[in-house]
Amino acid sequence: MTLLHAPVTTAPELPEARGTVSDAVRSRLRAGPGRLPDESEIARCSAYGEDLHLSLHLCYELHYQGFAGVPETLEWDPDLLRVRALLEHRFESALRHDCRDAPPVDEALSALLMEPVDGTGVSRFLLARGESWPVREYAALRSVHQLREADPHLWVVPRLRGRAKAAMVAVEYDEYGCGRAERMHSRLYADLMTDLDLDPSYGRYVDAAGAETLAASNLMTLFGLHRRLRGALVGHFAVLETTSPPAASRLAEAMRRIGAGPAAARYYDEHVEADAVHEQLVRREVVGGLLDDEPELAPEVAFGIAATCLVEDRLAHHVTDAWSRGESALRTPSDGRAPLPNRAWSGR
Numbered sequence: 177m178t179l180l181h182a183p184v185t186t187a188p189e190l191p192e193a194r195g196t197v198s199d200a201v202r203s204r205l206r207a208g209p210g211r212l213p214d215e216s217e218i219a220r221c222s223a224y225g226e227d228l229h230l231s232l233h234l235c236y237e238l239h240y241q242g243f244a245g246v247p248e249t250l251e252w253d254p255d256l257l258r259v260r261a262l263l264e265h266r267f268e269s270a271l272r273h274d275c276r277d278a279p280p281v282d283e284a285l286s287a288l289l290m291e292p293v294d295g296t297g298v299s300r301f302l303l304a305r306g307e308s309w310p311v312r313e314y315a316a317l318r319s320v321h322q323l324r325e326a327d328p329h330l331w332v333v334p335r336l337r338g339r340a341k342a343a344m345v346a347v348e349y350d351e352y353g354c355g356r357a358e359r360m361h362s363r364l365y366a367d368l369m370t371d372l373d374l375d376p377s378y379g380r381y382v383d384a385a386g387a388e389t390l391a392a393s394n395l396m397t398l399f400g401l402h403r404r405l406r407g408a409l410v411g412h413f414a415v416l417e418t419t420s421p422p423a424a425s426r427l428a429e430a431m432r433r434i435g436a437g438p439a440a441a442r443y444y445d446e447h448v449e450a451d452a453v454h455e456q457l458v459r460r461e462v463v464g465g466l467l468d469d470e471p472e473l474a475p476e477v478a479f480g481i482a483a484t485c486l487v488e489d490r491l492a493h494h495v496t497d498a499w500s501r502g503e504s505a506l507r508t509p510s511d512g513r514a515p516l517p518n519r520a521w522s523g524r
Contacts, residue, residue, distance in 0.1 A: 187244045188379025191234070195227025201234045201259060205246045212255055218262045222387075223270030224490065228263055229390035233382065235260040236397040240324055241378055264398055267391075271483045278482035281411075281467070281474050285459060285481070288418040299426035301496045308434040310499045312372050312516055313506055315440075316381040317495070321393040322365040323378050326351035331400035332409045339465030340410070347417070347454045347462070364443045371437030374516065384506040384516070388491040395487050399480060407473035410466050411480020415488075417454040424448045 190206060193199035197213045204210050221228040237243060238251040250256060278284065302311050326348050333344055353359030366376035375381075382390075399409035428444035467474055495505040506516065 186378070187242045187246075188237075188377070188382070190243045190246070191230060191379075191382045194230045195221070195225075197221055197227045197263075198230040198234065201231045201256070204253075204256060205234060205238075205243060205250060212259050213262075215262055218259070218266055221263075221266060223266050224387060224391055226387045228266060229387045229394055232260070232263045232267065232394045232398075233390050235263065236394060236401075237379070239397070239401070240327065267394070268398065271395075271486065272479065274486055275479055275482035278475075278478045281463065281477050281481070284411075284478055285414060285418065285463070288415060288481070291422055297423070298492050298495060299423040299430070301499065302430040303426045303433070305499070306430070306433045308436075309516075310495070310505070311430055311434055311436070312374060313499075313504060314495065315369055315372050316374055316506065316516055317385050317389045317491075319365065319369060319374070319376075319381050320379075320385050320389055321396065323362050323376070325360075325362045325365065328396035328400035329409065329413055332406050332413075335403050335406040336410075336462075336466060338469055339461045340463075340469065341465075343457050343461030343465060344413075347457060350454070361443070361446070364439070364446060367439035368431075368436075368443040371440040381506075384508075386494065386505075386507050388487070388494040392487045392491050395483060405476070405480075407466065407470070407476025408480030408483065410462055410473075411477040411482075412484045414458050414463050414477070415481055415484040417458045421448050421455065 190202055193202050197217060200211060200213050204212055218228070221231075234243075235256060238246070238256070242248060242251070279287070298314060302314065329344075329351075330348060333341060333348075336344055349355075351361050353361070353363070357363065369376040396409075396412060399405045399412050424444040424447035428441045428448065431440040431444065463477060467477065498505040
């Protein structure tokens, strides 16, 4: 396969602000010292809203690739870390309230394995509709996370021990292509984007991604950055690995149905095979090993599962509701440019 674009992983440009809080954070990153929001301003933000989640994305990206023109020293700027902590508290508090009735770990994991015959969701919608434009929109939205796919999960490795650590590393070894750069899942996703005539540049579609997409991405980083949330991170990891194979199978078929190139289907085919093995390893060794070592973390694992399902369901409802109305699920950047090129793309 010949790529139309080589995946670009240089630091992205700063996204446009979406409110007073993200504007203040963005101004600090762009221009240096300046007033940052206080606790009362952040408390007024919607816990699942655009302003808060872009602000968190701006703070979190400093720990990944950063932004073009933003000094790397700001990664540990005390004032930005203070703001980040307030944003995290607002988000986490809402999640804990909304997930307060989370079932026990075993019950939650068993529920993930049961797919209703008449179930809904993004993969079922895209397979049933067989249209190219929502498939391309979904690929663009997911790129916010998928172009750094396994990175947030790696932060938990030094916080685990024994069976849980060994199994976590084994699964992540697959995510990183078993030592082959061209087989890394983030690279496979960039190839998928190229097959769909999307720009595979890292961070390219953040401006087009709404709060629901950013929240799903931010959740991984929130859990990954904090040792106290290692149980929640393991719960998050278990959800992704357990639910991936059936959804990936439908998405691979959706890619073939719209006439996408081979790399588009290959990404999801890879997840059907690999994640079917990973699911057992994660349940028995990562979750099981962690709870054998630290049984007191069971409520945190259950919280991680519930919170992941919550934010993923919010994203799924947002995009499928828009598509059902024949509308785009993407935000339009403030400069009025179309978020995606060639919306009428009809395959190869």
